[in-house]
Amino acid sequence: MSTIPKGPRPKHLTVGRIGLYCFIIMCALFFLMPLYVMIITSLKDMDEIRAANILNLPKELSFYAWPKAWSQACTGFVCEGLKPGFFNSIKITVPSVIVSVALSALNGYALAFWRFKGAYFFFGLCMFGAFIPYQVMVYPLLKIEDFLGIYSSLPGIILVHTIFGMPILTLIFRNFYSSLPIDLFKAARIDGGNFIKIFFYVIIPMSTPITIVAVILQVTGIWNDFLLGLVFAGRDNQPMTVQLNNIVQVDYGVAEYNVDMSATILTSLVPLFVYFISGRWFVRGIAAGAIKG
Amino acid sequence: MSMKNSVEVKNISFSYGKTEILNDLSLDIKEGEFMVLLGPSGCGKTTLLNCIAGLLDLTDGQIWIEDDNVTWKEPKDRHIGMVFQSYALYPSMTVEKNLSFGLRMMGTAKDLINEKIKKAANLLQINELLKRKPSQLSGGQRQRVAIGRALVRDAKVFLFDEPLSNLDAKLRAELRYEIKKLHRDLSNTMIYVTHDQIEAMTLADRISVMKDGLIQQLDTPKQIYNKPANLFVAGFIGSPSMNFLKANFDKSSQKIIVGKKQIDISKYENINNLMNDHEVIFGIRPENINIEKNENSINCKVELVEPMGADTLVWTSIEGYPISIRLEGNSNFNLNDEISISFDINKSSIFDRNSEERI
Numbered sequence: 001m002s003t004i005p006k007g008p009r010p011k012h013l014t015v016g017r018i019g020l021y022c023f024i025i026m027c028a029l030f031f032l033m034p035l036y037v038m039i040i041t042s043l044k045d046m047d048e049i050r051a052a053n054i055l056n057l058p059k060e061l062s063f064y065a066w067p068k069a070w071s072q073a074c075t076g077f078v079c080e081g082l083k084p085g086f087f088n089s090i091k092i093t094v095p096s097v098i099v100s101v102a103l104s105a106l107n108g109y110a111l112a113f114w115r116f117k118g119a120y121f122f123f124g125l126c127m128f129g130a131f132i133p134y135q136v137m138v139y140p141l142l143k144i145e146d147f148l149g150i151y152s153s154l155p156g157i158i159l160v161h162t163i164f165g166m167p168i169l170t171l172i173f174r175n176f177y178s179s180l181p182i183d184l185f186k187a188a189r190i191d192g193g194n195f196i197k198i199f200f201y202v203i204i205p206m207s208t209p210i211t212i213v214a215v216i217l218q219v220t221g222i223w224n225d226f227l228l229g230l231v232f233a234g235r236d237n238q239p240m241t242v243q244l245n246n247i248v249q250v251d252y253g254v255a256e257y258n259v260d261m262s263a264t265i266l267t268s269l270v271p272l273f274v275y276f277i278s279g280r281w282f283v284r285g286i287a288a289g290a291i292k293g
Numbered sequence: 294m295s296m297k298n299s300v301e302v303k304n305i306s307f308s309y310g311k312t313e314i315l316n317d318l319s320l321d322i323k324e325g326e327f328m329v330l331l332g333p334s335g336c337g338k339t340t341l342l343n344c345i346a347g348l349l350d351l352t353d354g355q356i357w358i359e360d361d362n363v364t365w366k367e368p369k370d371r372h373i374g375m376v377f378q379s380y381a382l383y384p385s386m387t388v389e390k391n392l393s394f395g396l397r398m399m400g401t402a403k404d405l406i407n408e409k410i411k412k413a414a415n416l417l418q419i420n421e422l423l424k425r426k427p428s429q430l431s432g433g434q435r436q437r438v439a440i441g442r443a444l445v446r447d448a449k450v451f452l453f454d455e456p457l458s459n460l461d462a463k464l465r466a467e468l469r470y471e472i473k474k475l476h477r478d479l480s481n482t483m484i485y486v487t488h489d490q491i492e493a494m495t496l497a498d499r500i501s502v503m504k505d506g507l508i509q510q511l512d513t514p515k516q517i518y519n520k521p522a523n524l525f526v527a528g529f530i531g532s533p534s535m536n537f538l539k540a541n542f543d544k545s546s547q548k549i550i551v552g553k554k555q556i557d558i559s560k561y562e563n564i565n566n567l568m569n570d571h572e573v574i575f576g577i578r579p580e581n582i583n584i585e586k587n588e589n590s591i592n593c594k595v596e597l598v599e600p601m602g603a604d605t606l607v608w609t610s611i612e613g614y615p616i617s618i619r620l621e622g623n624s625n626f627n628l629n630d631e632i633s634i635s636f637d638i639n640k641s642s643i644f645d646r647n648s649e650e651r652i
Contacts, residue, residue: 183381183454186348191446192369192398201394205385 042066042262049257065258069266073259075246082263085243089223089270091154092239096161097218104166104214105207108173109199113185123174129167138231145232152234160232161222169214176210177203212281220271240267298357299324299482300345300450305354307337307344314340315506317354323498325480331493332503333529338486339454341503345484346452347371359449369398371450374443378455380435382427388438389423395446406445413441416475433464440475453485457492469495490530494518502526520642524649527576527642533606535576536616539646544569549643551575552612557589560638563652572646579606579619581637590633595626609634 037054044052045062052059071081110116111123141160145151150159180203188198229239238246244267248260300322307315314337322328330338343349345356347368355364363371382391389410396406414420417437427435436456443451453472457465473496476483487493493500494514501511502525510522521527527535540549540556544567547559556575558564567573584607593616597608600622607618607626618634626632643652 181379181381183377183379184383186343186346186368187375187377187381187442188383188394189348190346190368190373190375191395191442194367194369197398201398202383202385205383 038261038265042258044258065262069259069263073247075243082243082266085240088237089239092157093222096158096222100162100165100218101214104169105173107170108177109203111174112177126167126170130171134164154237157233160228165218216274216278219274223270297324301357303355306352307340308352327476327483327496327498329493329497329500330486331500336503337506338503342452342454342486346373346375372448373450373452374446374448375452376439376443376456378458380439384427388425392442392445409445413444417441432460451481451483455487522651524644533579533617535578538575538614540573540575542567542571542573549575554591554612558638566652574644574646576642577636579617581640582618582634584632585635586633587635590635592633595630598626
């Protein structure tokens with residue numbers, strides 16, 4: 001064995017590597033298994049579900065469950081499927097995300113650059129707020145909203161999501177902005193920017209990565225929320241998750257597992273989609289802002 | 294340069310929490326003057342600049358710019374332009390937008406903006422770069438743009454915060470020359486912070502050497518170099534730095550005694566201020582030491598030779614104190630050569646060992 005070392009080092013497949021790959025593949029299989037079951041179950045009809053093994057592929061494809069889950073399944077007394085919930089969720093998520101992200105960016109900017117008196121105290125409060133379990137605050141908040149007359153309404157649930165999103169988002173934005181060179185801010189002040197102008201012309205254009213992270217966090221968080229939607233949204237604005245629960249939890253009649261499975265997949269499509277298109281940004285943003293500082 | 298003051302710093306103090314950075318500092322800068330604030334890091338020079346710019350609120354005192362008390366004014370209302378060490382170009386804007394940002398914020402007419410950008414771009418030779426983003430520029434180009442950004446604002450006072458420190462040696466020399474030329478052509482008041490003494494010496498009309506938030510000496514570069522006010526200034530200015538020897542003065546012989554060696558200092562300008570047995574520190578610059586044999590010369594050995602091209606640095610020692618001697622580039626010395634050195638006493642500085650002030 002007298003190969004003279006020259007050029008790139010040859011790559012060997014070591015035992016460690018093989019073990020690593022085995023582990024990764026097993027992890028992937030473990031997490032993909034439920035998804036597999038969900039998809040094939042949603043494509044079977046009820047007879048086959050009752051008759052056969054849960055892991056078997058469907059003998060013949062049945063697409064009966066999907067349209068039913070979308071527009072006919074019964075949630076309580078109404079049988080309109082998940083469709084109204086989907087649109088409710090959009091009506092809740094879009095304004096909540098926009099308002100909470102915009103306000104948090106402004107907060108983070110103020111905390112990072114305009115070191116006002118008590119800024120550290122305020123920042124501490126935010127940290128504190130970010131780690132209190134929100135269930136604790138549900139009842140007091142409910143009373144407040146009731147007093148304000150927005151309980152059980154669309155503005156009510158949007159306000160709640162905005163409030164609960166802001167501590168952690170403020171934290172993320174503040175940390176991201178703290179990592180920007182302070183000289184930029186100084187230059188902008190000399191160039192004639194005031195609080196708002198600097199924010200709009202200098203800071204926002206640099207905020208793309210962290211804004212994407214914030215939007216991902218908020219979209220998935222709000223879309224997946226069940227408790228707040230159940231408590232604050234009111235009957236007319238029930239989000240998709242609440243309606244999904246109503247479909248799955250039947251008190252009478254037959255449990256249609258294929259419909260349940262397709263309804264669940266439909267509900268989780270939005271967060272899944274968000275993760276798929278933004279995975280790269282997500283990791284980058286977390287690395288840039290949320291962990292550091 | 295007129296006699297009128299452009300910037301007046303009146304008894305300002307500044308502290309971060311309980312840490313006092315500046316205490317009762319005053320400084321007048323004349324119209325059209327190039328003032329360099331020089332000092333090691335942590336001496337308060339950048340803090341002082343930021344106070345003048347209005348980026349930091351004073352704890353006490355006043356800042357006046359062009360006969361206007363700007364102490365409570367926003368940075369944008371102080372008629373200043375500032376250039377930062379990190380360039381601080383807005384990364385999302387093109388060079389053109391970077392240059393015009395200040396003017397756009399003030400609501401200047403578009404034609405006027407274009408005209409001013411054109412003028413600044415010509416002056417700094419950045420015409421070709423106007424459509425590029427800062428990330429597509431080299432360090433030198435970025436700093437040119439940053440200077441241009443200060444230029445278009447028609448500032449009365451330019452503030453530079455270590456603008457060349459991030460550049461390599463060659464570019465630094467190049468841009469230093471450009472800045473000097475700019476000052477010659479525009480004759481604006483400029484305040485320039487640096488820790489680089491070469492920049493300070495070459496650019497300044499006057500240098501204010503700072504340490505621990507205090508101005509140690511405020512004078513022309515020549516005066517500071519030749520007659521440093523105290524030991525700190527003497528050691529800080531000059532590279533290689535001044536040689537120091539601890540000595541005692543003997544009044545009767547007009548000599549200082551360094552260990553077993555004696556140096557005749559009868560030609561020193563302020564010799565009458567020295568008392569007998571005065572504890573002093575004798576300071577002499579490397580170029581003021583000659584290799585020649587005479588009745589006052591001291592014999593020593595070459596310990597190290599550093600050829601630097603234009604000149605050669607020869608290291609030796611007297612009574613354990615290292616001595617560097619700056620000689621012509623083509624001088625030829627070898628290790629352990631026996632040499633006799635003598636000092637230009639009229640160019641030396643003698644400091645009181647207790648007060649560290651120049652005598």
